[in-house]
Amino acid sequence: MRVGLIGQLRRRWLPRGVKLRQKLELKYVWRYLVLAVDPIKGRLWWRWVERLRKESIFEVLKWFKAEGIEAVIWDNAPGHTAGLIRACGVPTVNLPPYSPELNPVERIFEELRRQIEGKVYGQIELKVEAAELLLKALTADPSRVKRLTGWPWITDALLSLPA
Known part of the structure; x- marks a missing residue:
């Protein structure tokens, strides 16, 4: 997930006839969040990288493997x-094109975007710090992670794999 200072406008509930005004940052600075989730146990692992290149992904995957992650679900990004x-x-496990709804990590990304977008941070470090706080809160609440990512078809498939 790309987290940057090019802000995203968020929808808000307002009284009828009231015009919404939101501040928006327009700075081309970002970091990438590489995230892994265990939908059965409700665990999260993540690393921040500056560039989403094969070398940086390789380093994160080595770390994932050392942490005991046995497989990852990817889209087909280069x-x-x-x-x-x-x-x-x-x-x-490669997903079909244009199908983020099949990837359980996307639900965590949606939750992060819901919480951190629509605000002006000024520095990328502050926005990354806000995302880190939310990730730590999710890590401390495995039942919430399970609710977000533990769809029956995923958990059934994972539990049916040979040990």
Whole structure:
């Protein structure tokens, strides 16, 4: 997920006839959040990278593997399908094009966007810090992570895998 200072306008409930005014940042500065989720146990792992290139993804995947993550679900972004990524040894499940709704991590991203977008931060570090606080709050509440990501078809498929 790209977290940057180019703000996104958010919808708000207002009385009828009241015009919404939102401040918006227009700075081309960002970080990328690489996130893994265990929808059965409700656990999260994440790392921030400055550029979403195959080398940085490779380093994060090595860390994921060391943490015990056995497989990742990817979309088909160029950095996700590079040969270097396959060499890491973490099995990947590639999603069909244009299907983010199939990836449980996207639900965590939606929750993050809902909380951190629509505000002016001034510095990327402050926005990353706000995202970190939310990620830590989610980590402390596994039942919430399970509710967001533990869809029956995913948990049934994971539980049916051989041990």
